[in-house]
Amino acid sequence: MDSAPAIKKGKSMSPVIPWVLRPGNAVLVFMQEQFNKIFTPLLNPFYFLGAITFFFCWILFITGAYLFLYYNMDPKGSYESIQYLTLDQRYVGGIMRSLHRYATDGLMIVILFHVLQVLFSDRFRSHRWLAWVTGVIILPITWFAGFTGYFLVWDDKAQMIATETSHIFDILPISSEPLSRAFLVNDTLNPVFFFFLNFGHIALPTLLLILGWVHVMRVTRPLISPPWALGMPIMVLLLAISLIKPALSGQPADLSKLVGTIDIDWFYMAPYPVINVFNLDATTVWFLFGGFYFIFVLLPWLVPGHRASDDADAGAGSVISGIDDIGMDAADLIAQRLEETSAQKVPRGVAKVTLKDCKACDLCLEVCPFEAISIDPRSDDMPYSTEATINPSLCGECGFCVTACEFDAIEMDGWTKSTFLGHIEALFSATNGSKPKVMAFVCERSIDMDSIIDKEKKRLIGMDDVAVMILPCIGVISPALVEYSLKAGATGIVAVGGRALDCHFRAARRRIQAGMEGDPSPFYVERMNQDNIKVFLISRFKGEELLRDIKAFVAETAIDKKEEV
Structure with missing residues (x-):
């Protein structure tokens, strides 16, 4: 031998999972197992949450482009243009609007589940901190992009959002006058405001694409679309919901009247009932949101655990x-x-290369899941043109490269x-x-x-x-x-x-x-x-x-x- x-x-x-995450991890694993029984492990939506997120983005880009062609960036014309799409183009523009609406909800749901999955499966610390931070940044941007979409309809729901939100933003030094004054009467509403809203509604998704690229840049072979056997049923489900319960506008916004009872989208408007029930002022809202968000961003460094x-x-x-x-x-x-x-x-x-034993065979490069290994010009006098280099900040400590190396040139x-x-x-x-x-x-x-x-x-x-x-x-x-x-x-x-x-x-x-x-x-x-x-x-x-x-x-x-x- x-x-x-x-x-x-x-x-x-x-224990591999930190103790603070174990209760959530147990629930997560149980849910994934139940979905495995229904969808099989190869088509379990829990395993494709990131890919489904991108899938919803593609739907939003396509439907949003169509809606933009007909949208009138004017306080009066905005409502009428949306009504034209919804009623006069019921089976084209109406379906496009409904798909846009429900894909937005789906996007928010999937992102929230993805964040919880990453958190409770302990995939956010050490070398994965960049993916976590960019993902946490993506979450409020996604919310705000969908949030501005309700403004653009300019119905009674948009009026409620505008008046409530403007009071929250009044304490920020972004304008010489309080933002809430723009929504006192109909005549004070400036068309430029709708132009900026529309610009933001388009620019934010573009920013999301850039952040999405940063989010997966450290992952080898990231999935940006789910398997067709999973993507097609999602698309069919969206179409079915769009036909059965199409997205409709409320009454036209009228700043001279108070808004009565309205239905709200709980994925984007949930904060408002909470603010009203507890009678929170703007300072408290920003303090609570800012504090919670700051802690969330720093979780990779706050959760106990260490690298060996x-x-x-x-x-x-x-x-x-x-x-x-x-x-x-x-x-x-x-x-x-x-x-x-x-x-x-x-x-x-972290895996390390023993340079004197490295023969530049590239086997380690092929097996690394996190693109932590690069092949660089030789830095010593060995008779090889290249050498393997491991970036410790990207190393996932998986050990794949260790056993792949035939020359004992990598140790962990x-x-x-x-x-x-x-x-x-x-x-x-x-x-x-x-x-x-x-x-x-x-x-x-x-x-x-x-x-x-x-x-x-x-x-x-x-x-x-x-x-x-x-x-x-x-x-x-x-x-x-x-x-x-x-x-x-x-x-x-x-x-x-x-x-x-x-x-x-x-x-x-x-x-x-x-x-x-x-x-x-x-x-x-x-x-x-x-x-x-x-x-x-x-x-x-x-x-x-x-x-x-x-x-x-x-x-x-x-x-x-x-x-x-």
Whole structure:
């Protein structure tokens, strides 16, 4: 058997999700699982919230362009032009207006769910801070863009919004006179005001596109449109709602009269009933909104948690190298230490390149999900023209590049590819207790480890013949890990990961994207068509079911092994 150069003790595995997020995370996972039962994991809307957001934007741009062609930027003409579209062009302009209205509501709903999903799945800290901050900035801009759309209709609903909002803005030094004076009587309403509203209604979505690009710029292969099997039903649903309950205007705005009872859009006008019920003044409104928003922006730095690379002892621990070089007694010692600790160890930290070992093969570049790796001109005297460079601010600490590197040129928390191989060797070199027959690689975020791992034996519950290695993600599994496990004596390989598109490091999404594009180059353990390799993409609520399925797989591999003999 080939020598495994390094065995390293990692840090004790702490809960992956910060405690303040765990209640919300439990609700989120439960909801996603229920939607998986209805839509299947490949079409679960929860896994495409970002793509659906872009989809609604495309609908808004197309319908908005049509409405703009007929819109009259005048206090009197604005209402009449919208009425013309709604009534005289009922099945063209009317549908366009209704689609525009309901897509706006849909956009706000999806963004809110997306923000909550990102928050409670802990995908907003460390290297993901830019996506979070831009997303939080996008939220109020989206709200204000939709909000200004109600102004442009200039009916009684718009009149209510104008008078209430102007009082809130009066305390801001944006005008020499209070803004509320513009809405005292009809004659004081300036057409220039509608021009600026219309300009803002068009300019803000353009700004949203720019922010959307910044939002996904650090993500490899971002999805900006949902699968057609999901997008088409959304479009059909919008059309059906537009026909059944078309968007209609209220009575024309008349500043000489008080507005009576009106229906409000709770996605955009919810603050107004709250302000009225609690009788909040403008200063209090700005203080509450500003304070809450400021905290929301700073959440990546406020929520407890840390990167392993920031620890003073990151990478510290004993390194024992060369099992074949130090003899069986040392191998037993290694196995004993692993029996005590390794099943609960997960390498964490920013990946680093050891330049002297880098051969510029580009394998790390292909597997990185976050575009943290670049290939740059060589900076040393090695006989290669390029070298791999890792941007620590973009690194997601997934470990994909570590096991992809054939030359041990990349390490994370002191772990290289050979470190992983060394742990596998030690697991199968133990002389005390039963020798494992199956190697199980388990994603640390896929399931509650207490529900499947026997902490005393460091094996799967009820299966002493299944060795366990917990990984940051099953995307870490490389051909080397699979082949080495089989050489070490494993009769089968088990990989346990999260649901298809629920991967914290976007590995499953990358797999699906590559499969759709017919790209055979990246290695995925799922593509190894061997009877002795089994991949389970599961819900964290299925611990007992997972153990049952793994036990059946272990039994099958044992039968196959006997038949071979």
